[in-house]
Amino acid sequence: MTSAPSSSPLPRHRLPVATGVLVALSVGIWLLQVANGVSPMNASTLALIKWGGDLPLYTLTGDTWRLLTAMFLHGSLVHLALNMYVLAFTAPQVEYEFGTGRMLAIYIAGGLLASCASVFWSEVRVTPESVAPLVTVSVGASGAVMALFGALLAGQVLPTPRFANLPKHLQPGIHKGLIQAIVINVGMGFMMKGVDNSAHVGGLIGGVALGIVMAAAPRAVGPRATLVRYLAAAGLVATCVAALMHTADARRLVVLRASFDAEIQAEHGN
Secondary structure, X not given: OOOOOOOOOOOOOOOOHHHHHHHHHHHHHHHHHHHOOOOOOOOOHHHHHHOOOEOHHHHOOOOOOHHHHHHHOOOOXXXXXXXXXXXXXXXXXHHHHHOHHHHHHHHHHHHHHHHHHHXXXXXXXXXXXXXXXXXXXXXXXXXXXXXXXXXXXXOOOOOOHHHOOOOHHHOXXXXXXXXXXXXXXXXXXXXXXXXXXXXXXHHHHHHHHHHHHHHOOOOOOXXXXXXXXXXXXXXXXXXXXXXXXXXXXXXXXXXXXXXXXXXXXXXXXX
8 A cells, every 4th residue: 555545634623543543553463573573574474374364275264363363464564654654544534434433343344355355366366286376375454444445435425424414515526536546556556566456456345335334324323323334344244254265165275274284384393
């Protein structure tokens, strides 16, 4: 992630606390990695796997939790800095338009959907001659950040809670800066080697869907309406995860995992 959308100024009294928590969590985990001997500038594949990176072969054979943990891991200081920079610009705007709880739901659920897209695309690219996509680890917050972009995009056509009471002619229109940021980030993903663009695109599409869910009936407030929105988001994620696991060839993947584990054991001895 290298480009953040310009946005309208946020009210001075509204501190983006939730954004700070997300940034602190990612930075804190990276510091823990470094403190435990992981290279700060170029973490090894094995280290990222041990810390919970999204390795499709493992994710599809029982380690479903990697879909979540991977979004809080980063392979280098540069990777971390770029993602946190864009997150710091984007999350406060989503929090301002949708509210803190909905922003966090979009970020977490969107990150999970991005991870699902990454694993699915890895599965699609496997051939009889090569299973390399299944043993390529994916980490980073970029998929979740793209989900925030997607939610803001949905907010261009639907009234978000913040603007729900404004007359229609005063509702926000299409934000050119947001469109440019999305095009730049997705475009660079296609051009740069080593970027998991399937997670970017999956996060973006998932974010649009989640943005629609969170913007639906914006005047409906209260515990019941909040619960319905969160359950809808959770249901979307659960459906995608279930579909991902259902389409996997579990027996073949278990055999491949045993072989892969044996290779790692022989090479590293632990």
